[in-house]
Amino acid sequence: LLTDGNGMFLNNNLTSLPAGMTLPLLTNGFNMFRSNNLTSLPAGMTLPLLTNGNGMFLSNNLTSLLTGMTLPLLTNGSNMFRSNNLTSLPTLMTLPLLTNGSSIFYNCSLTSLPTGMTLPLLTDGNGMFLNNNLTSLPAGMTLPLLTNGFNMFRSNNLTSLPAGMTLPLLTNGNGMFLSNNLTSLLTGMTLPLLTNGSNMFRSN
Numbered sequence: 228l229l230t231d232g233n234g235m236f237l238n239n240n241l242t243s244l245p246a247g248m249t250l251p252l253l254t255n256g257f258n259m260f261r262s263n264n265l266t267s268l269p270a271g272m273t274l275p276l277l278t279n280g281n282g283m284f285l286s287n288n289l290t291s292l293l294t295g296m297t298l299p300l301l302t303n304g305s306n307m308f309r310s311n312n313l314t315s316l317p318t319l320m321t322l323p324l325l326t327n328g329s330s331i332f333y334n335c336s337l338t339s340l341p342t343g344m345t346l347p348l349l350t351d352g353n354g355m356f357l358n359n360n361l362t363s364l365p366a367g368m369t370l371p372l373l374t375n376g377f378n379m380f381r382s383n384n385l386t387s388l389p390a391g392m393t394l395p396l397l398t399n400g401n402g403m404f405l406s407n408n409l410t411s412l413l414t415g416m417t418l419p420l421l422t423n424g425s426n427m428f429r430s431n
Contacts, residue, residue, distance in 0.1 A: 228252060232259035244269050252276055256283035256307075263287050268296075276300055280307040280331075292317050300324055304331040305351075311335055322346060329353040329375075340365055348372060352379040364389050372396055376403040383407050388416075396420055400427040407431050 230252050241263040249271040250256075257279055265287040273295040274280075281303050289311040297319045298304070305327050313335040321343040322328070329351050337359040345367040346352075353375050361383040369391040370376075377399050385407040393415045394400070401423045409431040418424070 231255045233257045234261075235259050236263065238262045240264055242266065244272075246270070248272065250274060255279045256281075258282040258285070260287065261285045265289055267291070268293055272296070274298060279303045280305075282306040282309075284308050284311065286310045288312055291315070292320070294318070296320060298322060303327045305329040306333070307331045308335060309333045314338055316341055316344075318342075320344065323348070325349055327351045328355040330357065331355055332359065333357045335359055337361060339363070340368075342366075344368065346370060346373075351375045353377045354381075355379050356383060358382045361385060363387065364392075366390070368392065370394060370397075375399045376401075378402040378405070380407065381405040385409060387411070388413055392416070394418060394421075399423045402426045402429070404431065405429045 229250060232253055233255055237258050242265065246269050248269050253274060254276050256277055261282045266289065273293060277298060278300050280301055285306045294317050296317050301322055302324050304325055309330050314337060318341050320341050325346060326348050328349055330353060333354045342365055344365050349370060350372050352373055357378045362385065366389050368389050373394060374396050376397055381402050386409065393413060397418060398420050400421055405426050
């Protein structure tokens, strides 16, 4: 019946969790398993009602996530999977309600993203995919509501951007595409509201 796991197992040395721990009613996972040594999660831990995943699995050693973990209600994913060893994400993880994705996948080893991950409601992408190995982005990822793109895709291997990614509401683009391999920008990318463009396309 647990709904609030705020800091419950924070800063321990857990390497695994009990087989039946699925947390079907959990809504607040803030820092719940942060700073442990988890390498995998129990079968069935899909977290269908989770809305706040801030720092939930930050600084562990996860190499993969469960196929059924789609996180359909997640709104705050700040630092949720930061500093793990993920190379891919579940195919159906699209994060349709995510508004705060700050550093959610920072310092993982992602090489690709799920096709349907378009992030239509995302406003804060601060460091979201910083320091991964992405070579491309999902075709529908246009980020229409994004305002903060600080270091969002920094230090990846992107060669192009999805059609339609014009970033009409972006105000902070500091380091957003720094250290990638972009060869051109989209025709409609005029960045009308940008106030901080420091290092935005540096080293491409």
